[in-house]
Amino acid sequence: MPIAKKQMPTSAPFSAADIAAAKAASPASVSSRAKTDWGQGTVTTGGGVAATVAQLRRTRGPNKRPIKEQVAIRLDQEVLGALRASGPGWQTRVNTALKEWLAEQPAKPKARGQRAV
Secondary structure: OOOOOOOOOOOOOOOHHHHHHHHHOOOOOOOHHHOOOHHHOOOOOOOOHHHHHHHHHHOOOOOOOOOOOOOOOOOOHHHHHHHHHOOOOHHHHHHHHHHHHHHHOOOOOOOOOOOOO
16 A cells, blocks of 8 residues: 655745744735734645645644543443444433433442542
């Protein structure tokens, strides 16, 4: 299988000084009402719209709701197959079902040496 060649930028990358100068520059042809705020601008290596979109999608932002913990559990193949076949969002539905099950269970005293849930 041939290995895809890494796409090279179509132009030389901008230096920090070039970026600062571009942000500070104000085109004379733009009216004062329609000025663009380049403070949130992103510099890419070029290569066309598709390459720019792909490059921007590569990075992942901060986790906005870090309230869940990733765990690994073992499930029967038929159980996992049925869950995945139910479509997107199956993990959220499993989480909701487990919460409902926990709410129905009577409160039990915590045994010595167990972690709090």
